[in-house]
Amino acid sequence: MTDALKYEWMRIRTIRSTWWLTILAIAFGTAMAFLVSWGISESFKSDQGPPARDIKVLAPMIVGHFSGDGAPFFLPFFMAMIGVFAWGHEYRHGMIRATLTALPSRTNAWVAKFLIVGLWVALVTLVTLTVSALLGMMWLRDDGIDFTTYAVAGMIVKATAYSLLFTWAATALTSILRQQAAALVLMLLWPLAIENIITLILNVAPGLDDLAPLTRFFPYNAGDRMLSARDVTGSFFGDPLTPWAGFIVFGGFAALLMAASFALFQKRDA
């Protein structure tokens, strides 16, 4: 296993895309936190500050880039591309045979890929969100917004877990499809368009609106619920899902894709 981890560690560090995606993710995430915090700070100076109901959750919302409360969480998209390339390059450039002649244990090769990609993504997400919290603190400390709360720490953990699951789902999808371009398209379209279009159709089409509540179980809809900064009242799997229910649905989806990826990787010819 150590050999496989060493191989993956060297692999991920010696490819340019890892670095530019990491830089893009950190730059995008911190720039977003910087600009939003600055804007909110300015709004405090005017008569029209943020609504009172938002002030309590403002710090975790800024740290989580307002995802789970309407905005898509873009950071994991950059991170997931690292996962897509981890498998995509194996098949696109015929590297898989070189990999398996260096590491003949398919189980070790598979586990190492997910672990190293996961470790990288978790670290980058943690750094980005921690810097986001520091930037928020810098702009909003004097406005009474506290970034040293459990809610902020919880958001960092939840968003890191979301980023990890999002990346692992995309990584597994690439390994299943063995087609980098298709995996990239699906990774973007599924959460940003497909689930939303189906939700819209079910909501507006007469006779189908009974099915609309089920859309909360769509994996990426459920995943978004993990990141909600607001308190959720209602039952565990109610509408909307609680953050833990969102975690179970989204985590289950990622686990299912990973299980399929593992089984197919063992079964298929390299």
Place this chain on the structure above:
Amino acid sequence: MAVIEARGLGKVYGGKVAVNDLTFNVQPGSVTGFLGPNGAGKSTTMRLMLGLDHGAGATTFDGKPFTSLVKPMRHVGALLEAKPFHPTRKARNHLRMLAYANDISMNRVDEVLEELGLTAVAKKKPKTFSLGMGQRLGLAAALLGDPHTLILDEPANGLDPQGIQWMRTLLKHLAGQGRSVLVSSHLLSEMALMADQLVVIGRGRMIASGPIADFVKTSSRNSVTVRSPGATELADLLRRDGVEVTGTEPGLLSVVGMNAESVGDVAFENSIRIHELSNRVATLEEAFLEATEAAQEFEAHEISGQPGTGQSGTGQPA
């Protein structure tokens, strides 16, 4: 040093048999040429041997299957793809990555880069490499762990004549050190100079296996050349014994199915003067083409149309 033992290798793709019950050995200290027409199953066989494809049978390297080898690159070096690397990962980094996973020192990386003539491009991205340079990097990866066994699929592809000669010398040198080398190639003249043993397959089936000299000996293209003023009389006498005789030019015969000594005896017993009597040994190419004639997967057909007319066949122009 390791013996490669392949036993009952088989592979079926969607109902089509690609490799059928192949059994052969590769001995240490020899270069074993792996020959077969296009689509014969050579690459599939090599992938089966390394556990990359799933199929029937088993291959062992010194008694162990490839998938159970610890630090496999130190035992078996393989080259299976024309450009088996990421186009933007620098050549040295590609080798470092493989070395790192097999506990091979970084000094060895620089050593193989030097041996393969790649030092000048070690920090360059392989996307700019020619096919030949790519093959050299693939070979560098195969040699990285100083393995006792090499499995190389068409390693001469893309190499220039100097590169081919260099590779031949290298592989013979490595075999001379007691290593087992299995190499597939379409360059039969090159294989004739390089290989000691042959494994010949066609349509996934074994056609021949053994020393290259024995394989060539079985060819019906081996003949005896006879030059004689009594060629016609001698030909009649030989044909009576069921020997195949062809006259290539007046006074010159090609005899298949009888050795030079026997032809000489027949001529002597019948007082026929002989001016030349020599053995003509078939080339590896002739022996290979003859052996695989019935096992061509993809066969080209002669073009019968007039060049430039865009027509085929023997039809009259309008």
